[in-house]
Amino acid sequence: MRWPSRFIVGLLVVWLGTVYTVGSARGPVPQPAAMRPVLYDPDPNHLWNRVHETFHARVAADGTRYGFDTVDPLLWTETKYLLSGASHARAIALMDEFLKSNGERLISDPLKGAVFQHDLWAIFDWLAVTSQGDVAARRALMSRVARVIRRVALTRKQIEALPDTYAGAIASGAFAAAVRVSDQQMILPPDLAIAGGPWISIGGTQPIVPQHASELGRSAFIVLWSVPGGSKATFEYLKKLWEHPQPFVPDDSFQFSRDGEVRVKINPALPAVPDGTRIALVRRMLLVDDRGVIVPTNVIESIQLRTFRRVQEFAEWQMSRERLFAGKSGGLRQLGADERGFTTFSAKGMDAFEGESKRIAAGAPVLQGCAICHQTEFGPAIESIRSLRGVLRPYTFADPRHERWTRWFTQPIVAAEAKGRTYEWGVLQGLWQSHPR
Numbered sequence: 001m002r003w004p005s006r007f008i009v010g011l012l013v014v015w016l017g018t019v020y021t022v023g024s025a026r027g028p029v030p031q032p033a034a035m036r037p038v039l040y041d042p043d044p045n046h047l048w049n050r051v052h053e054t055f056h057a058r059v060a061a062d063g064t065r066y067g068f069d070t071v072d073p074l075l076w077t078e079t080k081y082l083l084s085g086a087s088h089a090r091a092i093a094l095m096d097e098f099l100k101s102n103g104e105r106l107i108s109d110p111l112k113g114a115v116f117q118h119d120l121w122a123i124f125d126w127l128a129v130t131s132q133g134d135v136a137a138r139r140a141l142m143s144r145v146a147r148v149i150r151r152v153a154l155t156r157k158q159i160e161a162l163p164d165t166y167a168g169a170i171a172s173g174a175f176a177a178a179v180r181v182s183d184q185q186m187i188l189p190p191d192l193a194i195a196g197g198p199w200i201s202i203g204g205t206q207p208i209v210p211q212h213a214s215e216l217g218r219s220a221f222i223v224l225w226s227v228p229g230g231s232k233a234t235f236e237y238l239k240k241l242w243e244h245p246q247p248f249v250p251d252d253s254f255q256f257s258r259d260g261e262v263r264v265k266i267n268p269a270l271p272a273v274p275d276g277t278r279i280a281l282v283r284r285m286l287l288v289d290d291r292g293v294i295v296p297t298n299v300i301e302s303i304q305l306r307t308f309r310r311v312q313e314f315a316e317w318q319m320s321r322e323r324l325f326a327g328k329s330g331g332l333r334q335l336g337a338d339e340r341g342f343t344t345f346s347a348k349g350m351d352a353f354e355g356e357s358k359r360i361a362a363g364a365p366v367l368q369g370c371a372i373c374h375q376t377e378f379g380p381a382i383e384s385i386r387s388l389r390g391v392l393r394p395y396t397f398a399d400p401r402h403e404r405w406t407r408w409f410t411q412p413i414v415a416a417e418a419k420g421r422t423y424e425w426g427v428l429q430g431l432w433q434s435h436p437r
Helices: 005-017 047-056 085-100 110-129 135-151 156-160 165-172 210-215 231-243 321-326 366-373 404-419 423-434
Strands: 179-181 184-186 200-202 219-226 248-250 264-266 278-288 294-307 313-319 332-334
Touching (some): 047 085, 047 110, 110 294, 110 321, 135 423, 156 294, 165 294, 165 332, 200 231, 219 231, 278 404, 294 404
Antiparallel strands (some): 179 184, 200 219, 219 278, 248 264, 278 294
16 A cells, blocks of 8 residues: 555654653743733633643733734744744643643633634644754654644534634624725625625635645635626626636746746736725635544634725734634624734744844734735736636636535635645644554
8 A cells, every 4th residue: 555645754754753852841931810811711820821822922022922812823934932942841841731631621612622723733834844943842842732733623513513703793793884994994795605695706626825725724715706796797807807818928027037937927918807896815714623634614714805996905804812702793803904913924034023133013014914915016906916817717717606605615625625735734644643642
């Protein structure tokens, strides 16, 4: 029998790293209860609270804590946090405490268990792909995190019973009032998932946003379009794009092509994006069930909305664990127009909390980052749509009018299958095969 290559890689990582131990690891240094926020339990010293604080919160030189309730942990490719010194020792000690004390039994709420696992999965993926820190130390932490991820896994039935947080957000009425973003009024669209509604989900058998899928593969991403005039107008515009005889043209601006290599870009002569068009990017949480299968959930981690006008407008709603656990507004909160934060997606390189620069200034305006990535300063708006390639030739045109409601579910399935083909998933499986629960 031939073993999958990713499984072999995972076993090799296990073999090289399981003998490493941290003899000097001590438990987390206690802090006054008033200084420590709580999330999973009112007791600040609860094990799950300490795990979340250690892995998710970053502390600046002045003592300010960041990242406690960000969607993704504040970790970069050059981050040394958790990989050496006191932070590594605390992380190892916490994972050992969790495994030895059957920490999975301390919280019975499936929703809290889902978020806890998903957060640890983010840590594991980062550990698997980073090259920083002592190799043996990194593998030691990775093997422990993998086992805890498996310990807290929910059953398929429990995952399917998790709340539909988008529906909860709309039902709450918390986002019914328009919020001013720049000179436009932006609201959370209440009809993204309505069958027969104005939104059309695009995408086929491959992730429609491959960069998001590559970096954030533990989530599924759904791209929806709404052209003024309803679903009929949206369909006609998408079909017109697909029927264009030359969707791509050579990209002469690329300076680092190899000999004979031809780079292409979106043809700026494609039919212009109609004024008032909206594109939504919905991020849905994936989980690993108790059988080791990747399963989509109805928990929304973020919704990003872009409206095409004279100047593009961006809005975003993000998951808040505190609101989610309290049953408020579907667990979502809207980012303010001037809200600042740290970018980890596509932000390779230096850790904002480490090194000589210590670039701590409460981050940068989050929504401005959207405009930078999707800027249209030097070309037509259509060139800024990163997901457009997946709906142009040579891809097959999948009539989005058919089963567009089920496409709300099929893209997460595609994402789960794509995640199952990644290196880091192979490493995780290898660790599970080599360790008992």
